Amino acid sequence: MPKDQSIRKVLVIGSGPIVIGQAAEFDYAGAQACRVLKQEGINVVLVNSNPATIMTDQHLADEIYLEPLNAATVRRVIEKERPDGLIAGLGGQTGLTLAMQLSRDGTLDEFGVRLLGSPIDAIEKAEDREKFRETMLEIGQPCVPSGIAETLEEALAAANEIGYPVIVRPAYTLGGSGGGIAENEEEMRVLARGGLDASPITQILVEKCIAGWKEIEFETMRDAQGNVIAVCSMENVDPVGIHTGDSVVVAPALTLSDKEYQMLRTASLDIISAIGIVGGCNCQFALNPDSFEYAVIEVNPRVSRSSALASKATGYPIAKITTRLALGYRLDEIANDITGKTCACFEPTVDYVVVKFPKWPFDKFYGSSRRLGTQMKATGEVMSIGQRFEEALMKAVRGAEISLDTLNAPPLSGDDVRTRLTLQDDHRLFTVFEALKKGISVDEIFDLTKIDRFFLYRLKSMAEFEQRVASTGLQPGDYKRFKQLGYPDSAIRRISGAKELPPFALSYKMVDTCGAEFAAETPYFYSCTDKVCESRMLKRSGRPVVIVLGSGPIRIGQGIEFDYSSVHCVWTLRNIGYDVVIINNNPETVSTDYDTADRLYFEPLTPEDVWNIIQVEKPVGVVVAFGGQTAIKLTQFLSSVNIPILGTSAESIDIAEDRERFDALLEQFGIRRPRGMAVRTLDEALAAAEELGYPVLLRPSYVIGGQNMTISRSREKTEDYMNRILAGGIENPVLVDQYLPGIELEVDVISDGKDVLIPGIMEHIERAGVHSGDSIAVYPPFNLTEKFQDKVCDISTKLALALGTKGLVNIQYLIYDNELYVIEVNPRASRTIPYISKVTGVPMVDLASRVMLGEPLSGMGFGTGLYPAPPYCAIKVPVFSFEKLNDADSILGPEMKSTGEVLGIGITKAEALFKGLSAAGFSLPTARDRSTMGVLLSVEDEDFPDAITMAKRCYDLGIHVYATKDTARAISAVGIHVTPVADPKTSGEMISLMENGSINYLIYTGAVKDDTVGDYRVLHRKAMMLGIPCMTSLDTANALADILGSRFSLENTELVDINRMRR
């Protein structure tokens, strides 16, 4: 059946902020959906609270609402826009859940909105545990046998029926505490009793233990006529027990015979047929490695992280096709755009191996458990393509930016290697490699890890080869073998001791969905060691080539914003007439879509990998400014090999990054910055702190991720800190900086070296000391005098020009004691570019890209100087993923911890903040509820004045104030009614108040002291479980109080279509 012509206007729901488990893949999917809908001539209405996305770009949809993703708001958008249909399967779990809510509450029926794609009963069959089991039973597909028990007897009966070993999972406990594996009845008695106790509702799930089985996934598609295909199989190198998002994954599955493969493929197609999926669907299976026994683990009736991976791994655009199917097309009516000749109703075949490697945030959460389990912890991932498993794995590891270019990693602890092998942590692959080098047998490692011997044998042969070359040096043929196995020259030199390596040109082969069976038109490449290079064979347009470097895996501090900027740069350069090449290795992004640039190289962003591509592409220049730190850190290398950097020069980048050179520059203009010094001993540190005056910011230099940054307010704290750091032994000095708790400002500036455009100034709600990425940022500034505004513009202009900026520069300021200081200058695209571009209407990346190529800024139509602000307030609110990393220290500080952000746009600051906080997931009661609300305050002594103000505000709003002993005393001293609560160490009072709903918000700053961090973690974990927002900054709390006192509700804010903003 061709397209359904009655669909003229479609609502697309995005996935909201980036959190662990829901990352950039949904921007990629959503952007594809919007483009398909537009191509089909459909009016696209988009709702997504995440401003850092490409899908919320002006031209991707007709009406774009950067509004909170909740049922009330989406209902209002539906009421206003009256779409014919709703596409839900592309906005992750968020989009799917919203669609289900709107269907259940009758909104869709009320406004005549059709759910496009999978029908609601199909979604329910996949999502509802019971319905899913029933459906699987009907078609004879085995689920993991399980039972629910509320007594010990029930638990034992369930275990007997299922058969040992079983897993016990207590209901409603975070992180599976109180659960475990019972091998027999005796163990079960102990475990079940403990589990029932641990569960707040005295309930446990008893499940057959399939840990150690192979985990296999199929990405499938089905159209409304019942045509079904399996796009790609994937095999988790880590067996069942580790979340697939935290597993090393290969595609296609490598250890299955045809019988096993077809058994699971048929099962997945039977499942999606029985459920009635229309579009893409992910099916996960556990397969017993010793038989044909298998179990269906899960079915996701939507596009997912795995489908993004499958799309990039095969070249088959699942999101695009899913959208077409939702419009009524049949699979066989859609062309495969990679070949241009064949049809989309086929199954891709690949002639390479794909490896996915997760990117974990443990560098940001020092001390947080690195153990992996059923809760995903990775923030992002890299994908790599090779002709061998080893080659793909090596590319993935060095592309993950974990300071490794081989599998030889220093152990995480001093434990015996066998002990470490049993730990399912993010380091296990490297532990396995270490064990193989130590001569531990494949069979023993298999017993300890259940990683299939196929993979272990491959690793073993790499380990043995490395060891042999280390002892003999490079023998004839060794170098080629190293290259075939994917080793970079730097590693080969290190392992072999060779000074000189023979010349070796890599080739590039095409990803074409069909193993070369048909001629492909899509220039999507990966490197290999073959002689024939399909990239070199490809006819070029003759236009000058520019390479844009992407930003690698999504991680805290370098998220989707950088993909937004990279993609916009590519689009602009293509429009200007360049032949644009992009290099990136993140499968979740728009930048790695085969039709974003003229050519895509899916390769790691290391000097050698980039150099090899330069050899083929011979670019007139390389763009490093938009790919975050990943791209910027290649500047020195590119400059050393005389490759022109487009935009700000390597020299200027160095000035901004080198402390001494930068200080000299500031001095020249008489610009202040917080003073600081480098120290190596306790005495030096104390003297420095004394001289600078407390409080001071302490941090070790040259530590990745800025771990161990702290604010010290006393001699004792400095002593503690230095003793701790010195005990570990330091190679580099510790930096002691003046800590000025002032107002933070941030600007992104575009300059062509002659003129300067400042699209906007942002003011942070939280005082300096909280990382800018974790601060609530307000545009335009709400508290900035004209004098300071002029000063910010003046200094920004001076710095941008002095640095010889050609493109973007981000500058962070702080105002303290009526004085303006510069904190940081980053001569590149920043995190705030998409946000400011969208609310000001200044296409910042477009302008910056044109400037880089020599076009004067003054002629671009946006003027120079400070761009006039629109009559709106736009507030960026950070979003954290602490519920996924439940032991992580959630106290905001100088190190960034948020994974994503949302935007609130309103006429007033209060309205924007209301939207921003509700979009970030804060539940915000209406005025009527206030009398039943409570706030708990527990703050440090120096915060008493602010806490008192806060308490007063709450009191005035009719909100009940609770406080811990000392805080309560301080508050009651000024005559405000407060209920003292016992210390969490000695009493469970605080927990009970949270559980019985008396406390709606938690404000806690005492945690900055080491001895109370433990208390805070317990409280925070409890609060997360109950959905109670925790604030560790009184500034955030004050902002919250602002809106608690406001008139706004989810029903009365203005819905702002950013394509129709008043200017």
Place this chain on the structure above:
Amino acid sequence: MSYLVLSNGTVFEGERIGAPVDRIGELVFTTGMEGYLETLTDPSYYGQIVTQTFPLIGNYGVIEEDFEGESALFGYIVRELCDTPSNFRSAYPLNDYLVAKGIPGLCGVDTREIVRITREEGVMNAMICDEVPADLSAIRAYSVKDAVASVSGNEKYSCPADGAERCRVALIDYGAKHNIIRSLQKRGCSVTVWPATSPAEEILASAPDGVMLSNGPGDPKENTFCIEQLRKIIGRKPVFGICLGHQLAALALGGDTVKLKYGHRGGNQPVRDLAAGRTYITSQNHGYAVVADSLKGIGTEMFRNANDGSCEGMDYPSVHCFTVQFHPEAASGPRDTSVLFDRFVQKMEEMKHA
């Protein structure tokens, strides 16, 4: 260093695997990502040097119960051959099998380039050798001959139905894959496998409920005796043909076949059921195709390849015969069209009771 020399003069370097002999054959490629054992033991590859496009072959070693027949291929080209397989059923590494069966091969070859050349220039002959011959004429002169005779059995034999017998099937073995027999047995058919040289009269005299025409190698037109026998069989009993069986039935009924530029070999070919409007993913292995237009008025085209529009299945309702170019028995590849065996059994039962 050893070589694969193509008849157009292209030389690929590689390392020897399998038997250390030189061999000339028709160079083809298959795109199946798993199922190398089924490929290696599929008699339809007689006379051919098979290139695997998937780069890692041998990962799960050799599992003899997955064999589809006797290996008939002439050579085997892979990018990487796994010598440390892993699977609960794996008996020994794949190279041992190649050596034991006398199949020469190469690994370390740029298999993608072979596909690209074949795709651009059409299927051609090639030679696996240790020294590049100065004269390519021997390579160019080769053609696949007496293919069916080389792979069909000499004796007829019987396979009982699984469970109660519903139908009795005469399977004409042009190089049959075992899974055709298993697929029939599973559906309650007892199967008598007849050598391709069996006269129609003898087969019909055994009074089967239906006749199954198997897959097989080579140019269909070469098999004049077989085509002659089919003329006598079709119309007398329900007939179901697969692959070569499909082509031979078309020729017997007066149709024509052509050689495809480079064939269809793999497990991902989309085939449209023209009457039902559904498209199925199928397993395929053929270098020739039936010309649907040549059978106008004789039969109706039932299935068509959704990529290149070639004929994938014919229905001849007046003579109770239907045939498909693809492999509903799968092995290797998707099992999505196995329902065709049910249709055959149903037809036989209808005719029995008619």
